[in-house]
Amino acid sequence: MEHLRFLDFLDLSESASEASEDDSIFDSDIETSDDEKFPGVPVWKTAFNIAKGIIGEGLLSLPAGLAAGTGIYSGVLIAIVFYFAMTYTFWTLGRLCETTSEKTHRGMGNKVTEGVFFGNVMAVANLIQTLSCCVAYALVIGRNAEDVLAPFEIDTWLSSRRGSWVTILLFVLLPLCLLRDLSKLAWSSLLGLICEAAVVGFMVLRFADGSYQPGGQFYESQTPGTQVSWGEVGEPEMWAMSPATLTLVSSMSSAFLAHYNAPKFYHQLQGRGSRRFLLATSASFTLALVLFLACMIVGYLTFGHHCSGNILHNYSDSDPAATASRFGMLIAVTCGFPIAFTGLRDSVLSLCACSSRRRVWVPVTLALLTLIGSLGWSLDDLGLLNSLGGALLGSASTLVFPGLLLTLAAPLRDQEKEPTLGKMEVRVLGRVLVGAGGLLMIFGTAVVVHDKILNRNY
Numbered sequence: 001m002e003h004l005r006f007l008d009f010l011d012l013s014e015s016a017s018e019a020s021e022d023d024s025i026f027d028s029d030i031e032t033s034d035d036e037k038f039p040g041v042p043v044w045k046t047a048f049n050i051a052k053g054i055i056g057e058g059l060l061s062l063p064a065g066l067a068a069g070t071g072i073y074s075g076v077l078i079a080i081v082f083y084f085a086m087t088y089t090f091w092t093l094g095r096l097c098e099t100t101s102e103k104t105h106r107g108m109g110n111k112v113t114e115g116v117f118f119g120n121v122m123a124v125a126n127l128i129q130t131l132s133c134c135v136a137y138a139l140v141i142g143r144n145a146e147d148v149l150a151p152f153e154i155d156t157w158l159s160s161r162r163g164s165w166v167t168i169l170l171f172v173l174l175p176l177c178l179l180r181d182l183s184k185l186a187w188s189s190l191l192g193l194i195c196e197a198a199v200v201g202f203m204v205l206r207f208a209d210g211s212y213q214p215g216g217q218f219y220e221s222q223t224p225g226t227q228v229s230w231g232e233v234g235e236p237e238m239w240a241m242s243p244a245t246l247t248l249v250s251s252m253s254s255a256f257l258a259h260y261n262a263p264k265f266y267h268q269l270q271g272r273g274s275r276r277f278l279l280a281t282s283a284s285f286t287l288a289l290v291l292f293l294a295c296m297i298v299g300y301l302t303f304g305h306h307c308s309g310n311i312l313h314n315y316s317d318s319d320p321a322a323t324a325s326r327f328g329m330l331i332a333v334t335c336g337f338p339i340a341f342t343g344l345r346d347s348v349l350s351l352c353a354c355s356s357r358r359r360v361w362v363p364v365t366l367a368l369l370t371l372i373g374s375l376g377w378s379l380d381d382l383g384l385l386n387s388l389g390g391a392l393l394g395s396a397s398t399l400v401f402p403g404l405l406l407t408l409a410a411p412l413r414d415q416e417k418e419p420t421l422g423k424m425e426v427r428v429l430g431r432v433l434v435g436a437g438g439l440l441m442i443f444g445t446a447v448v449v450h451d452k453i454l455n456r457n458y
Contacts, residue, residue, distance in 0.1 A: 040268060040269055040271060041182050041183040041186070041268045041269055041270055042183065043279055043280045043283075046186075046265055046284075047280045047281075047283040047287075048186045048189040048284070049182055049185055049284075049339060050090075050265055050280060050281065051189070051193055051283075051284035051285075051288055052188075052189035052192050052193055052335060052336050052339055053258035053336065053340065054255070054256055054257070054284065055287075056137075057144075057332075058251070058254065059255065059292055059295045059296075060312060062251055062252075062255065062292055062295055062299070063295065063296050063299025063300045063303070064307040064309050065247050065248035065250075065252075066299075066307070067300055067305050068242075068244040068245075068247045069240065069243070069244030070240060070244065070245045071236075071237040071239045071241065072237070072238050072297055072300065073238050074239055074240065074241050075248055075297075076293060078245075078252055079292055079293055079296070082252040082253065083256065083285060083286075083288075083289045085399070086257075086259075086398055087281055089259065089399060089433065090262050090281050091274075091277060092402050092421075092425075093105075093262035093405075094262055094269075094274070094277040095421060096402070096405050096406070098266075098272075098273075098274065098420050099409055099412050099413060099416065099420050099421055100112060103263055103264075104350040105119065105123060105126055105260075105401065106122060106350040107350070108122075108405055109121070109123075111412070112405060112412065118408075120351065123347055123350050124351065125396055125401075126347040127344065127347040127351060129390075129397060130260055130340055130341075130344035131372075132389055132390070133344075134337065134341055134368075135379065137333060138165055138337075138372055138373070138375065138376025139379065139380075139381070141165055141334055141337070142164050143161055144330040145161070145164030145165070145168065146159065146160060148327045148330055151317060162377050168334060169373050173334065173338065173341075173369070176188055176337075177342075177345075177365055177369060179338070182264070182265070182268050182342070183268075185338055185339065189339065191331065192331065192334075192335030193332070195329065195335075196291060196328070196332045198325070198328050202321050202324075202325045203294075203295060204298050205321070206218075206302065206319075206321070211319070212228060212303065212314070212315070213228060214228070218315070218316040218319050221316040221317070222314065222315075223314075225306060226303065226308060226313065226314040228302065228306065229305050229306045230305060231304070231305050236300065236301060236304070246443050247451070249444075250448075253391075253398070253440050258339075259398050259401075260343040260347065261339065261342060261343045261346075263346075264342060264343070265277075295311070299311040299314075312325060312329065341369075344368060349361070388445065388448050391441065391447065392445065394444070395437045395440040395444060396437060399436055399437030400434050400441075402430075403429075403430045403433030403434035404430065404434055406421065406426050406429065407434070409421065410427065
C-alpha cells in the first residue's frame with residue numbers, strides 16, 4: 001500500500017515537474033489552447049490588434065496613389081469598395097474556422113479538399129508574405145529611427161539604420177514577440193493606433209493653417225519638388241480616373257491586408273462566434289478606413305500632384321511637429337511588427353505541423369527573429385521581388401483563398417444543423433471573390449511591371 005502511494009507521489013511529482021517545465025515567464029501553453037481556463041481575448045482588444053495589423057506606414061503612401069491620376073471622389077469610392085470586400089473576407093475566414101473546426105489556413109485547406117496540397121499552398125503563401133512583411137518592417141524601423149535622430153546630429157553607430165534596428169529589436173520587439181496571449185499585445189497596438197491618429201491629426205492641422213501653401217510658414221524650407229502643385233488643371237480633381245488609377249487600386253489591395261492572422265484572432269476571441277468576430281472585424285476595418293481616407297484626402301489637398309510615396313517626406317525638417325510625427329510613425333510601425341510576426345510564426349508552425357508548446361514555440365520565435373534581424377541588417381531595399389510578391393500574394397490571401405475556401409466548404413455547410421455560411425455565399429460569392437482576386441493579381445502585376453521595371457523605379 002505504501003509502495004503504491006509512493007508511486008502515485010512520483011507520478012504527481014513528475015506531472016508537476018512537466019507542467020512547471022512548460023510554464024514560462026513568457027506565458028503558459030494554456031493561453032493559446034482550448035482549455036476552459038483560458039478566458040480569451042475581449043472583443044475590444046481583438047479589434048485593436050486587427051486594426052494595428054491593418055494600419056501601418058502604408059497609409060502614408062495613399063496620397064501619392066491619389067495624386068498619380070485619380071480624383072478625390074473616385075478615390076473615396078475605390079477605398080469604400082475595398083473596405084467592404086476586405087471586411088467581408090476577413091470575417092469569413094473566421095466563420096470558415098468555425099465551419100471546418102480548424103485553427104489555421106492549412107487546416108482549413110486540408111479539411112475542405114480532404115488532401116494536403118491546397119492547405120500547404122496557403123501555408124507557404126502566408127509564410128512568404130509574412131516573412132516579406134516582417135523584413136519590410138525591419139527596414140522601415142531602421143530608416144525611420146535614423147531619420148528621427150538625424151536632426152540631432154548624433155554621429156554614433158547606434159544612430160545609424162543598422163544600429164537603431166538592432167537596438168529596437170533586442171530591447172522592444174523581442175519582449176513583445178515572446179508574448180503568447182494576443183490580449184497583452186492590445187496595449188502596444190493601442191499605442192501604435194494613437195500615434196497614427198496623431199500623425200493624421202497633424203496633417204489635418206497643417207492643411208487647415210496653410211503652413212505649406214505659397215507664403216506659408218514652412219513653404220520655403222521644403223525640399224525642392226515637394227511643394228504644392230496642381231499642374232495644368234490648377235485645382236484638385238474630383239472624378240478623374242486614368243491608367244494611373246491602378247496605382248491606387250494596388251495600394252488599396254494591400255492597405256487592408258491582415259488576413260494571414262484571421263484564424264488566430266478568431267480562435268483567441270473571447271466567447272468566439274460569428275457575431276462577436278464580425279463586431280471586432282467591422283470596428284477595426286472601419287477605423288482603418290477613416291484613417292486611410294483622412295490621410296489620403298488631406299495629404300493630396302496639401303501637396304497636390306507632388307505627394308511623395310511617404311507623405312511625411314513632403315513636410316519640412318524645420319517643422320518640429322513634422323519631426324514629432326515621424327517619431328510617432330516609428331513607434332506605430334514598431335508596435336505593428338509583433339502582429340505581423342505572429343502571422344509568420346503561426347505559418348511556420350502550421351506548415352511544419354509543430355506543436356505550440358513552449359519547448360518548440362520559443363526556439364522558433366528566437367530563430368525567426370534572428371533571421372529577420374540578419375535580413376534587416378544586410379538588406380537596403382526589398383525592391384522588385386517584394387513588390388511583385390505583394391501584388392500576387394496580397395490578392396491571393398484577401399480574395400482568392402477565402403473565395404476558394406467558401407466554394408469548397410459547401411459540403412461541410414450542408415452537414416451543419418445551423419449553417420454559419422449562407423447558401424448563396426458558397427455557391428456564388430466564393431466564385432466572384434476568386435475572379436476579382438485574379439483580376440487584381442493581373443492589375444497589381446501590371447502596376448509593378450510599369451513602375452519597377454519599365455520606369456526602373458527601384
